[in-house]
Amino acid sequence: MATKRTxxxxxxxVSRVRCASGPGVIREEVWQDAAGEVSRYNLAFINHxxxxxxxxxxxxxxxxxxxxxxxxxxxxxxxxxEDFAVLRERFIREVRELxxxxx
Numbered sequence: 001m002a003t004k005r006t007x008x009x010x011x012x013x014v015s016r017v018r019c020a021s022g023p024g025v026i027r028e029e030v031w032q033d034a035a036g037e038v039s040r041y042n043l044a045f046i047n048h049x050x051x052x053x054x055x056x057x058x059x060x061x062x063x064x065x066x067x068x069x070x071x072x073x074x075x076x077x078x079x080x081x082e083d084f085a086v087l088r089e090r091f092i093r094e095v096r097e098l099x100x101x102x103x
Contacts, residue, residue, distance in 0.1 A: 013027070015028075019049070019098075021049040026044070029042040044062075059073070
């Protein structure tokens with residue numbers, strides 16, 4: 001019999017940010033397992049002035065659908081996952097650059 005894994009949502013934040021193209025949002029959701037390991041995550045940069053499709057998600061990372069993948073301006077591609085701290089830093093760095101773009 002399979003054991004159900006219990007996860008706890010430890011981060012659920014929405015931050016409004018200024019962008020060259022108009023206001024945007026950074027959305028972060030993180031779940032941990034009983035051992036304190038990040039087992040599920042969703043990081044998204046949303047700006048409806050830059051991207052009308054995909055509910056305004058310009059760029060994001062998540063591990064839904066059973067694999068680690070990156071959303072970027074409507075395209076989805078797998079990426080090599082190292083650990084969550086490294087991924088979050090990459091995400092913040094990429095958002096910082098995207099915020100400078102004009103539509």
